[in-house]
Amino acid sequence: MRWIWIDRFVKFERQKSARAVKNLSLAEDYFEQHLPGYPIMPACFILEGLAQTGGILVGEANDFKEKVVLAKITSARFAREAVAGETLIYDVEMVTYRPEGASIVGKVFALPSGTVAMEPVGAPIAEAEIFFAHLDQARSQQLFGDHNFVFSGELKHLLGLAKVVAQSTDR
């Protein structure tokens, strides 16, 4: 199983920045399983969503030819919990992009349910700096073959969505 923590992209500027949203539904299993009776999203999932947004920004920068892997979360801060019914906005910016890898900074905002405009409001509920490696370039001693196992499966569907947004933003 592969967990995708993004519902859709709403902005995508190639090699620069991306914004994705995730709606938190009480029907999602983790709300019941994490802390029964107290429906909050585990912080590591918030971080994963941010990393997926950043990872796709990094992967798209070279047409998904690189195997982009999360190498390190340099820093992460959480200001408050995310609760069922909220909409999360993941905002990421590319800080460095090199043949061996890339780094991004990201902020997560939580919007109250019923919000229509997908714009950040208030202070971020989480912030992180994430470092990605291009697997083949960063570990030249190892060979992983031509098959790109990172950008496959469900993620491919998301990539399609990212592309559509990127094109509409370009125009």
Place this chain on the structure above:
Amino acid sequence: MPSQEEIYQKVSATLVEALNVEQEEISPTATLQGDLGAESIDFLDIVFRLEREFAIKIPRNELFPESIFQGDPDFVLNGKVTQKGLDELREKMPFADLSKFEQNPELTALSDLFTVQMIAKYIQRKLSA
């Protein structure tokens, strides 16, 4: 051109951020792996940050060469770096202090060459080039 002290301070600050260590843990002779707990991926992160901090380009394998000797018996014999190997090190890493390593050039001690001071010296050379 920043002074030696300014470069050292900036390098220290970069390492505090990249390795999540306390300022007090940083000293000129602190080794990145042994003393500051750096892992291989951290080296890449450090290079990225130094490039941004000092507005320089650091070509791959210049600051942190991955495999200088490539298993060449001329360079390494019975786990020890040969005289020829030491010469090679001097040429590839003129910014590293080999004086201690030369006394007992075990290949496994090679990572001890990567110190805070080594990075500062590399940056100095780079900025004055």
